[in-house]
Amino acid sequence: MLKSLKLVLAAATMLGAASGAAFAADKNTVAFVPQIVGIPYFNAMEAGGKRAAAALGVGFIYSGPVDTNPVDQLQIVQNLIDQGVGAVSVSVLDASSLAPVVADAKKKGVKIFTSDSDAPDSGRAFYVAQATDEGLGFTIIDEMVKRVGDHAKIGIVSGEATASNLNAWIGFMQKRVKDKYPNVTLLAPQFAGGTAQRAAQIAADLMAANPDIKGILAVASTTCPGVAQAIETAGKIGSVVGAGYCSPNTARSYLKSKALGFTVLWDPEELGYLTVWAGKQLIDGKALSATNTVQGLNHPVTYDAKTGVLLLGEPAVFTAENVDKFNF
Amino acid sequence: MMRAIPSLNGRELTLAGALLAALLIFFAASPYFATADNLATVVRNCVELLLVGLGMTLLLAMGAIDISVGMAMGLAAIVVGRLLAADMNPALVAISGPIVGGLLGLFTATIVVIGRIPAIVGTLGLLGFYRAAIFLSLGGEWLSGLPTRLTTMLSASAGGVPVSVIVILAAYLVVWLAIRRTPYGPHLLAIGNDEERARLSGVAVTRVRFATFVISGLLCGLAATFYVSTYRNVEMTIGSSLALDAIAAVVLGGTSVLGGRCSLIGTVLGVVLLRVLQNGLLLIGVPSLWQTVVTGALLLVILAAEVASGRFSLQSLRWRTY
Numbered sequence: 001m002l003k004s005l006k007l008v009l010a011a012a013t014m015l016g017a018a019s020g021a022a023f024a025a026d027k028n029t030v031a032f033v034p035q036i037v038g039i040p041y042f043n044a045m046e047a048g049g050k051r052a053a054a055a056l057g058v059g060f061i062y063s064g065p066v067d068t069n070p071v072d073q074l075q076i077v078q079n080l081i082d083q084g085v086g087a088v089s090v091s092v093l094d095a096s097s098l099a100p101v102v103a104d105a106k107k108k109g110v111k112i113f114t115s116d117s118d119a120p121d122s123g124r125a126f127y128v129a130q131a132t133d134e135g136l137g138f139t140i141i142d143e144m145v146k147r148v149g150d151h152a153k154i155g156i157v158s159g160e161a162t163a164s165n166l167n168a169w170i171g172f173m174q175k176r177v178k179d180k181y182p183n184v185t186l187l188a189p190q191f192a193g194g195t196a197q198r199a200a201q202i203a204a205d206l207m208a209a210n211p212d213i214k215g216i217l218a219v220a221s222t223t224c225p226g227v228a229q230a231i232e233t234a235g236k237i238g239s240v241v242g243a244g245y246c247s248p249n250t251a252r253s254y255l256k257s258k259a260l261g262f263t264v265l266w267d268p269e270e271l272g273y274l275t276v277w278a279g280k281q282l283i284d285g286k287a288l289s290a291t292n293t294v295q296g297l298n299h300p301v302t303y304d305a306k307t308g309v310l311l312l313g314e315p316a317v318f319t320a321e322n323v324d325k326f327n328f
Numbered sequence: 329m330m331r332a333i334p335s336l337n338g339r340e341l342t343l344a345g346a347l348l349a350a351l352l353i354f355f356a357a358s359p360y361f362a363t364a365d366n367l368a369t370v371v372r373n374c375v376e377l378l379l380v381g382l383g384m385t386l387l388l389a390m391g392a393i394d395i396s397v398g399m400a401m402g403l404a405a406i407v408v409g410r411l412l413a414a415d416m417n418p419a420l421v422a423i424s425g426p427i428v429g430g431l432l433g434l435f436t437a438t439i440v441v442i443g444r445i446p447a448i449v450g451t452l453g454l455l456g457f458y459r460a461a462i463f464l465s466l467g468g469e470w471l472s473g474l475p476t477r478l479t480t481m482l483s484a485s486a487g488g489v490p491v492s493v494i495v496i497l498a499a500y501l502v503v504w505l506a507i508r509r510t511p512y513g514p515h516l517l518a519i520g521n522d523e524e525r526a527r528l529s530g531v532a533v534t535r536v537r538f539a540t541f542v543i544s545g546l547l548c549g550l551a552a553t554f555y556v557s558t559y560r561n562v563e564m565t566i567g568s569s570l571a572l573d574a575i576a577a578v579v580l581g582g583t584s585v586l587g588g589r590c591s592l593i594g595t596v597l598g599v600v601l602l603r604v605l606q607n608g609l610l611l612i613g614v615p616s617l618w619q620t621v622v623t624g625a626l627l628l629v630i631l632a633a634e635v636a637s638g639r640f641s642l643q644s645l646r647w648r649t650y
Contacts, residue, residue, distance in 0.1 A: 039468025067463075161617050190616040194565035197555065201373050205610040208366045209358065225472050225561040233372075233558075234365070253473020 027086040029059030030279030032115065032272065033076050035091045037064045040249055041268050042091075044328035045116065048272025055296050058280045061085060070094035074101055077112075081105045087279035089128065091116035098122035111282040115275040116268075118309075125282055126308040128275050130266040131315040133165070137172020139315045140243060140264045141181070144215050147241050147261050150181045152214035155206040156189040157199050157227050159220025166219045169245070173217070187213075192223050199226025200233075203242075207234050215261075218244030224263065228254035248318050248326040255320045263318045268328055270297060271312055278310055339582030342630060343597040350601065354608035361611050370600075370607050372558060375492045376401065376551040377573055377599045381581075382503055383544030384574040385595045390540050391520040391587025392447040394436065397548050397574060398567025399458030404428040404552035406462065408478075409471040409562045418477045422553050429549015430542055432458075437541035441534055455571075463564060471562040482557040492554055499547065504592055516540065520587025577602050580627055601626075 032049050034042035046062045053060035061080065065072035070093040078101060080088045088110060092098055098112075098119040105112045106123070115128035144154060156173070158166050170189050177186045190206065192199035203216055203226060218227040224246035231242050232254075241261040242254070254260040277294050281287075288303040288310060303310045318326065354361040380397050387394050394400075407428045411421045440450035482491050507513030515536045518526040527533045556562065579585050580601065581594025605626070606619050614622075 036468070041468070067460075188615055190610065192616070194568050196559055196561050196563045196566070197376070198569070200559060201369070201606065202610065202616055204369045205366075205607055208360045208363065208369065208607075209611040209613070211360070222563050222565050225470065225559065225563060229559050229561060250470055250472050257473075 026059065027084065028283060029061060029085040029087075030276045030283070031061040031063065031080045031085045031088045032275055032279075033073060033080070033088065033090045034062070034064035035073070035093050035117065036068050037062075037066060040328040041247065044268040044326075045091075045272030045275070048269035048274075049276045050272075051269075052273040052276035052280075052296060056277060056280050058276065058283070059085075060276055064091075065093075068093055070097060074098070077101055078104070081108055081110045081112075084108070085110065086283035087111040087113065087125075089113050089115040089275050089279055090119075090124075092119040092122075093117070095119035095122065098124065111279070113278065113282065115278075116271060120308075124308075126278070126288070126303070126310055128271065128278050128310045128312070130268070130271050130312050132311065133168040134172050136245065136264060136315050137169045138176045139317065140169075140217060140245070141173050141176040141184075143262050143264065143317055144217065144241065144243055145181055145184060148214040151183045153185040153187065153210055153212055154215040154217060155187045155203075155210065155213055156217050156219060157202050157206070157223045158189045158191050159223055160193055161191040163220065169219060189219070192220070192226065194220075194222050196222055196224075196226035196229070199223035200230040201226075203227040203230035204234060207231075207236060207240060213240060215241045215243065218242065218246065221246040221250060224250055224260070225254065228257075228259040231259045232257060247328050248323045249328060251318065252323050255318065255323050258320070261319070264315050265318065266312060267316045267326070269326075273297060274301060274310070274312055337582070337591070339630075340591060340594050340597060342633065343581065343594060343601060346626070346630070347597060347601045347604065350604050350608060354604070354612065358608070358611040361608055366607070366611070370603055371490070371493070373603045373607065374599055375496065375554045375558070376570070377577060377603065378496050378596065379499060379547045379551040379554070380544075380570055381574045381577050381595045381599050382499060382592070383540075383547040384571075384578045385581070385583050385590055385592060386503070386516060386540050387447070387544055388575070388578055388583045388585055389520050389587060389590030390516050390537065391523065392440070392537065392540070393575070393585075394447065394451045394541065394544055395571045395575075396436065396451040396455040396458050397544065398570030399455055399462060400429060400432045400436070400545060400548040400567075401552045401555065401570060402462045402562070402566035403432060403458055403465075404549040405556050405562045405566055406465055406471065408552055408556045409474055412474050412478050412556060413471065415475070418481045421478050422481065422557075425551075425553030425556070426546045426549040429552060430546040432548070433542040433545015436545060437538045440541065441537045462566065466562070466564055468564075470564060472560075474556065474560040474562075476560065478553070478557040479560060482554065495550070495554075499550070500592055500596070503543070507590070507592075512536065512539070517588055517590060520584075520589070573602065576623065576627055580630060 049060050063076055073093050077088055077090055092114050099122040102112045102123040111125050113125040118127040177184050190202045192202050207213055216227050218224040224244040227242045231240050237258050242259050243262050245265055246263050251260050251263045290303055292301045294301050299313050360366055404425045408421055408425045411424050436454055440447050484491055515531045518531050519533055577598035578595050581598035582591040583589060602623055609619050610616055
């Protein structure tokens with residue numbers, strides 16, 4: 001029994017060594033570890049990473065867990081460090097457990113940075129951020145006011161009341177209305193939990209309770225289809241504008257039916273591109289400046305040295321006109 | 329034991345009174361409550377819960393439970409949605425829901441009944457299993473903006489009565505007949521009262537339990553058809569709060585969570601009361617955050633009121649004092 005176990009272990013070690021050798025990557029390679037593989041959002045980031053790798057002349061490895069398991073993710077990061085790639089970027093699942101891995105990577109001369117989801121206290125080189133909470137909150141209000149006017153009544157349907165990112169966005173929506181559009185009435189947020197069904201119920205109720213409502217903002221991506229469906233079912237397309245933070249694929253048919261006027265998010269393809277560009281800067285030992293021109297992106301990218309955040313830029317706005325250019 | 333399903337018993341009267349009170353309060357407090365559009369919204373919101381709740385009523389009456397019903401509905405909804413997107417005949421799409429639901433019910437029954445696993449544990453395991461299946465088959469991308477053909481078919485009405493209402497009435501009638509006019513009803517409640525005694529007195533326990541899980545699965549699948557037709561969307565989180573809503577509505581309706589007691593009218597009243605409260609509270613300006621508190625409190629108050637009035641005793645909980 002023990003003997004066979006030893007045999008298996010030995011075989012496994014050899015196999016591990018062999019595969020390690022097979023994958024041994026040169027230093028001029030940037031790896032990106034998503035939270036999960038096989039979903040359209042991270043597929044788009046992968047596509048952006050590949051585009052950057054080709055344009056900038058750097059290797060690119062994309063590898064991540066098959067479900068959102070933080071332990072599996074850390075193992076993949078560790079494997080990449082052991083392979084000796086130049087830089088590893090991570091869309092972090094568990095912010096508290098990255099620090100020891102970063103320390104180990106430093107010893108081995110591998111740069112670690114975060115992208116898409118941060119671990120601020122882990123010692124990572126910097127964080128490639130998609131958009132700020134402020135940018136997302138302000139943009140959705142600005143775009144909505146453009147469509148419904150600055151005297152409109154606007155409702156909010158969010159997801160879980162405990163989701164800190166959603167609450168931060170709502171906070172900036174309220175701030176924007178207070179500072180810039182004093183005549184807009186922003187109703188208190190309603191929380192639908194995780195289902196589109198409940199979001200549809202709440203949106204229908206909001207429209208019944210407020211016959212003069214002009215817009216409904218769906219804060220959680222799961223609430224987008226629900227809000228859109230409620231506007232369609234109530235026959236209010238044209239008189240009530242729906243909008244939300246959701247991906248083009250989720251919103252496409254509703255943008256085309258005009259139940260949703262627009263959605264706000266960022267472009268993960270560009271985020272993937274910027275991630276590989278940033279990794280290349282680390283490998284080349286180039287410092288980031290406050291404003292960076294990135295070959296392949298048509299807008300400048302700002303870097304805040306104090307917080308270590310490299311910001312992709314303003315959020316993207318998706319409408320019926322541009323939605324077909326995106327696939328995530 | 330089978331007392332007064334047609335005429336209202338104590339719990340049903342309490343519930344009907346509470347529903348009436350809620351309707352009057354909302355009518356007085358909000359000018360938007362008693363409008364045709366809003367009442368249509370409330371009816372539409374009840375559909376899935378009424379169907380899933382009917383199956384849950386039978387399961388609880390039998391002393392079983394199924395906390396994976398929301399996920400079963402979700403899986404059936406994925407099939408319905410995919411077939412709809414593939415331009416299949418809407419009538420076939422509509423029956424694909426109950427077919428898939430029935431098959432899932434069969435699977436659940438095999439695990440729980442044949443495997444002799446307590447229903448709450450077995451369906452908890454299946455909940456995780458089904459949820460992963462939903463995630464994998466959707467692959468991170470929702471079915472969204474599905475064609476309207478199914479919606480057109482099911483939102484039609486016959487003589488002013490919507491198809492959904494007719495289907496629900498038919499489902500309740502069939503189950504009511506099965507309970508009242510066939511041995512299924514007494515056997516179901518006998519198992520709920522005491523499974524071992526039922527077995528000894530010749531009840532085909534395995535067959536009845538099996539059938540009940542399959543019926544519940546069929547109803548979840550039927551709910552999936554209506555879900556897809558109403559929302560034209562299948563999201564990753566579909567059905568995640570359905571099981572608890574269904575259990576709350578059914579228990580509110582007077583079906584014992586420990587088995588042996590069952591009320592179909594109670595379930596209907598429980599579902600309608602839950603949905604009316606959710607709708608009305610929002611219309612009078614109570615933030616949706618408080619709705620779960622109100623429904624939870626309602627459940628406790630009704631049970632407490634019955635204990636106080638002596639109608640609900642420890643005996644009815646089958647606490648044995650040896």
